[in-house]
Amino acid sequence: MMTLIHLIIEFFKIGLFSVGGGYATIPFLYQLVHEYGWYSTGELTNMIAISMLTPGPVGANMATFAGFKTCGILGGIIATLALVLPSYILVLAVSKLLKTFRENFYVKAILYALKPAGCGLLASVGVGFFRDNVTNLPAIILFVGLFALSFIFKKNPLYYILISAVFGICMQFFHISIL
């Protein structure tokens, strides 16, 4: 029961403070790894990958997955609702006063600061993921290869995920230690 209450509080906070799309939820989910240990860093990267491949917003998919990992089906439903609720309330409120808000000095100042802050938070998670996952030679090779390919494929996640999945299968097939 306590875990469910924590789940509601944490995902409500994520919904309230993660501004800037689905990726903005990642730093908050990463913090939960250290704070509660509900899932590991490896499981979080799996969650992100699955959320990218499944239909719907990445943030909501990740909340469902994280909630499920923590408290089963009920956790998945509660985490998703708690994540969506703040933005639902805010959008309802803001849509009524859109014109006033758009030109408001303080709203502009807040948005100006939120973007680089969100970018900094995501950068910290990116470096953390790199430190935790790129720990052996095959991982370094795959990382460098994908980085080079990112100049060709630009940003279609499907290519990266497919290539890395095939690379993983090859490593297993040739009995090269990766885990």
Added chain:
Amino acid sequence: MIATIIDVLLKFSYIKSVFWGVGIAVIILVFLSIKEMWKNSVKDIPSWIIFLLAFGLSFLLKISPVLIIIGAIILGIFVKLIERRCQK
């Protein structure tokens, strides 16, 4: 439903390897998102400072993202107030 299936599938070594690879792909995708966000957000010295503070406080001091976001909002208002005062 997918979460349940994944939990079961992760017991197989080949599936584990697939997810190991996908984990690396996710890191690349996170870095690409950072690059995109960077282009639209880090444009001047104050935004550089906010970026570095958010990164440093989160990565080195493991401060809660909620506190960092609240701090950034205060800093943003402070910066814009100073800019407005300088313009006058």
